[in-house]
Amino acid sequence: NAGVTQTPKFQVLKTGQSMTLQCAQDMNHEYMSWYRQDPGMGLRLIHYSVGAGITDQGEVPNGYNVSRSTTEDFPLRLLSAAPSQTSVYFCASSYRFRDKPPGNTIYFGEGSWLTVV
Amino acid sequence: DQQVKQNSPSLSVQEGRISILNCDYTNSMFDYFLWYKKYPAEGPTFLISISSIKDKNEDGRFTVFLNKSAKHLSLHIVPSQPGDSAVYFCAASGTTSGTYKYIFGTGTRLKVLA
Numbered sequence: 001n002a003g004v005t006q007t008p009k010f011q012v013l014k015t016g017q018s019m020t021l022q023c024a025q026d027m028n029h030e031y032m033s034w035y036r037q038d039p040g041m042g043l044r045l046i047h048y049s050v051g052a053g054i055t056d057q058g059e060v061p062n063g064y065n066v067s068r069s070t071t072e073d074f075p076l077r078l079l080s081a082a083p084s085q086t087s088v089y090f091c092a093s094s095y096r097f098r099d100k101p102p103g104n105t106i107y108f109g110e111g112s113w114l115t116v117v
Numbered sequence: 118d119q120q121v122k123q124n125s126p127s128l129s130v131q132e133g134r135i136s137i138l139n140c141d142y143t144n145s146m147f148d149y150f151l152w153y154k155k156y157p158a159e160g161p162t163f164l165i166s167i168s169s170i171k172d173k174n175e176d177g178r179f180t181v182f183l184n185k186s187a188k189h190l191s192l193h194i195v196p197s198q199p200g201d202s203a204v205y206f207c208a209a210s211g212t213t214s215g216t217y218k219y220i221f222g223t224g225t226r227l228k229v230l231a
Contacts, residue, residue: 033222043221109160
């Protein structure tokens with residue numbers, strides 16, 4: 001029972017490099033999202049998706065791209081990494097509320113630690 | 118503009134006593150609220166939730182209270198145990214509005230002293 005799987009767990013990038021953080025879930029969840037966690041800032045929503053082919057911006061979308069071609073996968077792309085993107089990134093997934101009664105929760109991956117130098 | 122706020126960055130409580138963690142929100146469209154617990158180097162894990170049709174939800178040692186008029190919720194942990202030491206995040210979402218975004222607060226680090 002894998003749940004939400006993120007790769008890589010650790011990555012060091014040079015400024016200007018690009019990379020993709022992978023996220024996959026095996027729970028047939030329609031809702032997926034990416035957060036970043038920074039000291040004193042909590043968990044901030046980057047992008048989210050309510051289903052395949054549908055994505056939308058969160059609180060801090062600049063510098064990141066996403067796509068959702070399948071229900072299972074929701075990769076996060078950094079096109080030109082900057083030191084300000086040094087952070088811990090969490091992918092999360094959930095059923096859509098209309099598919100489940102109240103009591104629904106979102107499930108998080110274990111995190112990806114990214115350092116941009 | 119922070120829509121979900123946890124104004125206490127940290128809290129220390131003696132083992133066996135009550136821990137009270139607070140959360141305020143500004144968006145009146147939020148109608149579903151969750152609390153998550155996070156240990157270092159792990160992803161957040163779900164603790165308890167509450168819908169806006171209720172003002173209280175209880176699960177074992179954990180109780181969440183919701184005051185809609187004040188746009189305030191709180192998490193009570195009774196009795197507190199050393200294993201409860203973690204960072205706690207509250208989160209909010211607007212389910213009936215179709216706003217599926219889950220917005221999290223900045224977190225409160227709870228330390229339970231043995």
